[in-house]
Structure formats: structure tokens, C-alpha cells
Amino acid sequence: MKKLFVFMAFLPLAAGCIAEYSEVSPVTAQKLQSYSKKVMSETVAIPVEAVEFAIAFDAYLQLSDLEKESDYRFFGNCTDMGQGVYDISYHSTREYRYTYMRVDTKGLSIREEGVTWKLLLFEMTGNDFDYSRLDFTFSLPEDSEITMLSAADSTWAVDMGEKAVAKMKMHPKRGELYEWSVESRGKEDTTIGMTAEYGTVGSFTIRERYLESKEKTNVYDGIFNLDIYREGVPHDYCHMTFTPYTVDIKTSR
Amino acid sequence: MKRILILLSLCVVIPLNAQDKISDRILQNKMEKLQREFKFWEEWPYKFEVRLGYGGYALMDETNFIHDWNENVYGPGYDRPSGLEGLYAPQDGPVYMTGQIFGEFSWHAKRRFTLSAGLYFNGFHGSLVDPDTEQLIRKRRGMSATIIPSARFYWANFNYCRLYSEVGIGVGVGTFDGVTEVFPAFQMTGIGITAGREVFFFAEYSFGTLCMGGKIGLGYRF
Numbered sequence: 166m167k168k169l170f171v172f173m174a175f176l177p178l179a180a181g182c183i184a185e186y187s188e189v190s191p192v193t194a195q196k197l198q199s200y201s202k203k204v205m206s207e208t209v210a211i212p213v214e215a216v217e218f219a220i221a222f223d224a225y226l227q228l229s230d231l232e233k234e235s236d237y238r239f240f241g242n243c244t245d246m247g248q249g250v251y252d253i254s255y256h257s258t259r260e261y262r263y264t265y266m267r268v269d270t271k272g273l274s275i276r277e278e279g280v281t282w283k284l285l286l287f288e289m290t291g292n293d294f295d296y297s298r299l300d301f302t303f304s305l306p307e308d309s310e311i312t313m314l315s316a317a318d319s320t321w322a323v324d325m326g327e328k329a330v331a332k333m334k335m336h337p338k339r340g341e342l343y344e345w346s347v348e349s350r351g352k353e354d355t356t357i358g359m360t361a362e363y364g365t366v367g368s369f370t371i372r373e374r375y376l377e378s379k380e381k382t383n384v385y386d387g388i389f390n391l392d393i394y395r396e397g398v399p400h401d402y403c404h405m406t407f408t409p410y411t412v413d414i415k416t417s418r
Numbered sequence: 419m420k421r422i423l424i425l426l427s428l429c430v431v432i433p434l435n436a437q438d439k440i441s442d443r444i445l446q447n448k449m450e451k452l453q454r455e456f457k458f459w460e461e462w463p464y465k466f467e468v469r470l471g472y473g474g475y476a477l478m479d480e481t482n483f484i485h486d487w488n489e490n491v492y493g494p495g496y497d498r499p500s501g502l503e504g505l506y507a508p509q510d511g512p513v514y515m516t517g518q519i520f521g522e523f524s525w526h527a528k529r530r531f532t533l534s535a536g537l538y539f540n541g542f543h544g545s546l547v548d549p550d551t552e553q554l555i556r557k558r559r560g561m562s563a564t565i566i567p568s569a570r571f572y573w574a575n576f577n578y579c580r581l582y583s584e585v586g587i588g589v590g591v592g593t594f595d596g597v598t599e600v601f602p603a604f605q606m607t608g609i610g611i612t613a614g615r616e617v618f619f620f621a622e623y624s625f626g627t628l629c630m631g632g633k634i635g636l637g638y639r640f
Contacts, residue, residue: 191549
């Protein structure tokens with residue numbers, strides 16, 4: 166009896182209590198897809214949204230004070246910080262989008278060839294950047310630059326520094342609906358020997374259409390590939406083919 | 419012998435024909451206390467005791483060494499990497515603690531008062547895993563050791579059972595996966611019980627920086 170008593174008293178030593186419930190999250194096809202969709206949104210879809218937003222804001226700046234009062238997007242949502250710097254915070258209930266932009270216009274119009282606007286901050290929340298219909302917030306790297314390359318061809322470039330450079334051509338609008346052809350290429354390095362190279366294959370089309378509620382949404386048509394290297398050796402990939410209705414994804418896992 | 423001499427000296431020094439009733443009452447109380455004390459030591463002829471026990475959840479160890487590990491190493495406001503680095507960077511697996519394993523040595527100074535010194539150990543172990551291959555990179559190990567002197571107050575004494583409370587202040591040192599800290603320790607036992615005489619079982623409900631919750635173990639009085 167005494168031996169059993171002693172054994173029971175020391176039994177808890179064999180157990181342990183868990184102090185931290187961290188679970189290892191391995192690299193899976195799902196994680197590669199999530200990462201790839203995020204990169205595609207940030208280097209293809211969001212730069213196009215940023216250029217559209219900048220063009221609309223540029224048009225607003227050209228209006229007279231009285232005409233500005235009729236603009237639902239920017240009037241009351243825009244703060245003049247001085248020296249051509251503006252702070253805009255706009256929440257669209259119709260498109261379920263929230264956009265925040267702090268831009269240095271240098272007092273010039275972005276619709277003039279060769280002019281560059283510096284996007285000190287650009288952030289957009291929406292649910293249609295990758296057909297997932299889940300709300301996400303994406304942002305451009307700080308101090309990204311929008312430049313009008315050619316007024317005749319309606320082409321712009323968005324330079325996101327080390328992250329990516331996107332070039333886009335605006336096609337004639339269908340009423341209020343934009344259509345763009347985008348080419349984007351970029352790279353991401355890490356401190357652990359992994360590198361990702363990504364971009365559109367050929368031309369990637371983004372065009373707007375109306376939903377039943379008259380809300381605008383994006384339709385994508387094109388290929389976006391992301392390849393991951395470990396110490397320069399191909400390691401993983403995620404290749405996405407967008408059609409107007411769906412996205413077909415192939416991953417290495 | 420000492421106790422008899424004290425008793426005798428009290429009888430000689432204090433006037434037996436004291437007129438003051440309060441003085442009589444004080445003397446009577448003191449006599450009764452001494453008698454209880456003598457009777458107790460006759461029934462419980464144990465001056466010392468040693469204990470070996472386990473238990474309580476080491477909440478401060480968990481916070482200092484495990485939850486705060488990233489901030490201790492990388493600085494306040496540390497955020498886990500995101501993007502490509504977040505996908506492939508080594509990840510921490512679950513971390514476990516053994517729980518507090520302790521030994522105590524006590525000196526029964528009085529019927530109701532004991533001085534004690536305890537030594538507590540708690541071990542930690544976890545793992546670092548490569549999320550790419552799901553292979554173990556290395557183990558993460560550590561432990562903490564605390565020395566804590568304390569005072570114990572027995573507020574109920576029976577034939578085979580004693581009830582008590584305890585309070586202690588001490589200092590400890592611990593290390594986990596390359597991070598070392600020295601820390602103060604404070605522990606209070608709200609209620610404890612011993613069952614047995616020479617060999618006894620004890621159980622406590624305790625809270626403080628050392629551990630939170632129930633502790634149990636075995637002891638030996640001599």
C-alpha cells in the first residue's frame with residue numbers, strides 16, 4: 166500500500182503540461198495558392214486599381230470648387246496636406262471597397278506624359294481581387310510611383326521598387342467600365358535562401374463588369390506564374406490561369 | 419530541562435499573592451499556553467521535516483521563458499515573418515513544461531510556526547521544425563530553479579492531521595533556448611493539509627510567481 170502511495174505521488178512527473186500550443190503549419194498546396202493569390206493581387210490587380218483611382222482623383226482636382234461638391238468619391242474625403250500632397254480616405258458601399266491613398270502629385274496632372282506621382286501610401290480593401298469573395302486588404306509598397314508613359318497609347322507604369330514593376334495599357338472604356346492589359350514582373354528575396362520570381366505570362370486582361378446590384382467587379386483573363394527557388398534551384402511553383410469565370414491553379418505540392 | 423527551569427522561574431518571579439485580577443489572568447493564560455506547547459511536543463516529537471512534491475502550474479515561467487521568447491530574442495513588438503519568408507522559415511512546435519518538482523526542509527520552531535526552505539525545478543522542452551520538409555531541426559530545452567525560504571503557520575493540529583498556510587519570498591534563475599533570466603519569486607499557500615505523523619502525505623492550494631494551483635507530495639518528520 167505504501168509503495169502504491171509513493172508511486173501515485175510521483176506519477177505526475179511522467180506527464181507534463183503544455184505551455185504553448187504552437188502548431189507547425191507545413192508548406193502545402195493551399196499555402197502556396199494563398200501566397201500566390203496575394204502576390205498576384207498586390208502586383209497586378211492593385212496597381213491597376215491604384216492607377217484608376219489616381220486618374221479619377223486627377224480629374225477631380227481639375228474641377229472648379231462648385232463642381233467638386235458634386236463628386237461623391239472625393240469631396241469631403243480628401244485633405245490637402247500642402248505642396249501637392251493629398252490624403253484620401255474613401256469607403257464605397259456600392260463596390261464594397263475601402264481605399265486609402267496618400268499621394269504626392271508635385272502639383273502636376275498624372276494624365277500628362279512623363280509625369281510621376283509618388284504614392285506615399287496606398288491601401289485597398291475589397292473582396293474581388295482573386296475571385297475568392299473574401300475581404301482582404303492589400304497595399305502597395307510605400308513610395309511606389311505611377312508614371313504616364315504615353316498619352317497617345319494610354320499606357321502607365323507602376324514602379325513598386327524591389328517588389329515588382331507593372332506596365333498597363335488602358336483600352337477604350339465601355340461606358341463607365343475600364344479595361345486594361347497588364348504586364349507585371351517581380352521578385353521576392355528572403356534571409357533563408359528562398360527566392361520567388363513571379364509575373365504575368367504575356368498580356369493579362371482586367372476588365373470591369375456590373376453585377377445585378379450595379380456593383381462593379383473585376384474579371385480577369387490571363388496567366389500568372391510564381392516560381393520559388395532554394396539557393397537558385399527550382400523548389401516549388403504555383404501557376405494560375407484566370408478566365409472570366411474561374412481560376413485554374415497548378416502547384417508543385 | 420530548559421522548559422522546566424523557565425516554568426519554575428515564572429513561579430518564583432511572579433508574586434503568587436498578586437492582588438491584580440488582570441495579572442492573574444495573564445499569568446493563567448501564559449501557563450495554559452506553555453502547557454499546550456509542552457503537551458504538543460510530547461505528542462509530536464518531531465523537530466524537522468523534509469518534503470518532496472509536485473504540482474501547480476508555473477504561469478510565470480510560461481510567460482517569462484516561453485511566451486516572451488521571441489520578444490526576448492528579437493526585441494519588443496516582434497512580428498512573425500510574412501510572405502515568402504513566413505512560408506519557409508523554421509517554426510516552433512508545441513512547448514511543454516514538466517511542472518514544478520520541489521524539495522523542502524523545515525524546522526518546527528513552535529507548535530504553530532515553522533520555518534522552511536524550498537528548492538523548485540521546472541523543465542521546458544519543445545522543438546523547431548522545418549515547415550518545408552516537416553523534419554525536426556533541433557530540440558528547444560530549458561529549465562528554471564528557484565530557492566524560496568518561507569514561513570508556515572499551523573492553525574489546526576489534530577492527531578493525524580494538520581492544517582496550515584504559508585508565505586515565502588525567494589529568487590530564481592531560468593534558461594530556455596539560449597535566453598537566461600534571474601527573477602524574484604513570491605508564493606503563498608492559502609490552505610494546506612498534512613495527513614500522517616512520521617511519514618505523511620500533504621496537499622496544498624498555492625498561488626504566486628512559482629506556480630498556481632494544487633501541489634501534492636510526501637514528507638518525513640524526524
